[in-house]
Amino acid sequence: MDVAASALNHLDLWLRQGLPKPKAFPMVPGCDGAGTVAVVGEGVTRWQVGDEVVINPSFACGRCSECLGDRSVFCAKWGIMGEHYWGSHGEAVTVGEANLVRKPPGLSWEEAGAYGLCGLTAYRMLRRARLSAGETLLVVGAGGGVATAASAIGQRFGARVFATSRDPAKCLRATELGAVEAFVSQGGPVPVKADVVLDSAGSPTWSLSTRALKPGGRLVTCGGTGGVTVEVNLARLFLSQQEVIGSTMGTFTEFDELTGLVATGLPVVVDTVYDLDDYPTALKRLESGAQFGKVVLRH
Ligand SMILES: [Zn+2]
Incomplete structure (x- = not known):
């Protein structure tokens, strides 16, 4: 997919310190993103070229008992896009069809690209509590x-x-x-x-x-x-x-529920928007701790 906007997370700062150390370089970080489907791979049935989508950054096998029981956060293959796999801080990113949801209409690209990881984490935390x-x-x-x-x-x-x-x-x-x-x-x-x-x-x-x-x-x-x-x-x-x-991250069902909340007016608070070329400045903004809400990249 072509990325229209993506957001930074504290995880990007950890990753830059080698926590965890990427399996190989180069490594593209970025957990959150929204954009347009540009190419559809073989066997994909849910999406067509041109669809406007939001990334769910959770990866899981989809076949084990935890996944089939909607507890994908406990899957042995569980991982996060941008940490364990190449992420969204690039012009384009390859994403599995299960890792996309339809972009809620009425949301800006910046908002759509910003609610994923932190929203999902917060939603599951409050459910678990x-x-x-x-x-x-x-x-x-x-x-x-x-x-x-x-x-x-x-x-x-x-x-x-x-x-x-x-x-x-x-x-x-x-x-x-x-x-x-x-x-x-x-x-x-x-x-x-x-x-x-x-x-x-x-x-x-x-x-x-x-x-x-x-x-x-x-x-x-x-x-x-x-x-x-x-x-x-x-x-x-x-x-x-x-x-x-x-609590950490959330399940695919929880991401759908969160997207439902965002689609019906849950505010997504964007702190600042930078061009992708200004990535180092955006990282500095996050590192400063001065932000309120999400630091977003416009691609
Ligand atoms: Zn699994």
């Missing part, structure tokens, strides 16, 4: 791709969404995007107790996140961008009957 209408969600680290998507999805689920950030401007932006309140925090306690806390920073925010849980609360994590080793107070965990839930 069983967030329901009327509950309170605390999103730690407003502005990150997963955090921004989680805030929007949480609101869509009918939850009262709160956020934290070290940056007052990001707190303001979070409330503009519908958070009830956002707290400027240096990792200390926040004045809210939540049914679900969503954290992807890891060690710098772990104390804040665990202390913000209500009895029976669920802390869901998808990463440790600031450090992966944390301390767990078991007394607090069992006496308050709390849960710590790990």
Whole structure:
């Protein structure tokens, strides 16, 4: 397919540090993308040349019991486009037919190319944490791709969404995007107790996140961008009957459901758009941590 727009993810920064080391060079990164089908391979039945599509970056075998049971995230062959396979940060990319969904009409290319990986991750996190209408969600680290998507999805689920950030401007932006309140925090306690806390920073925010849980609360994590080793107070965990839930990516069904939400108005927050030629500048923008929402490349 010809890529019209793609987005950057923290994974691109990890990859640049050799985490994981690519199997061979050259390696084209890029997990997210949207564009137009340019050539159709042999045996493809779902797509025609000219179709406008969005990439689902999850790879799985499609034949094992996990895949057939719609648990593709547990497939032994599971992988991510742009990490384990060549990705979307190029003029064109080869994608399996199961890895495409129809681009929701009304979405810009930039939005369509930006919601995939982080949106899918956030959607599965909130499902695994069983967030329901009327509950309170605390999103730690407003502005990150997963955090921004989680805030929007949480609101869509009918939850009262709160956020934290070290940056007052990001707190303001979070409330503009519908958070009830956002707290400027240096990792200390926040004045809210939540049914679900969503954290992807890891060690710098772990104390804040665990202390913000209500009895029976669920802390869901998808990463440790600031450090992966944390301390767990078991007394607090069992006496308050709390849960710590790990989550990564999502299934093909979850991607379809997420696309349904985006097609019906779930906002996709785009921070900045760069030309593909400005890729190094876009990476610097992501590395700075100053972004709110997705850093996008226009191809
Ligand atoms: Zn499989």
